[in-house]
Amino acid sequence: MSRKPDQAAKGRAFEAEQTEAGSQTLVPGVAPVTLGERLGVLANAPLLPRKGQRPANHGLFDTNARKQLEMF
Secondary structure, three states: OOOOOOHHHHOOOOEEEEEOOEEEEEOOOOOOOOHHHHHHHHHOOOOOOOOOOOOOOOHHHOOOHHHOOOOO
């Protein structure tokens, strides 16, 4: 399947703008990430503990107790 190159797209170049970070290329159909989108990602992130957590190695979660050979 051969495609002929689009003559209109051939002469079209991406637009560019100067920012404090340097020259930025503007791609059609791509929008910059807004502050609301960034905050939404942070709000949907899983919660992290504020302090260090001790391991749950007692009762049901005690992995050393599972290694015992005798019941009594």
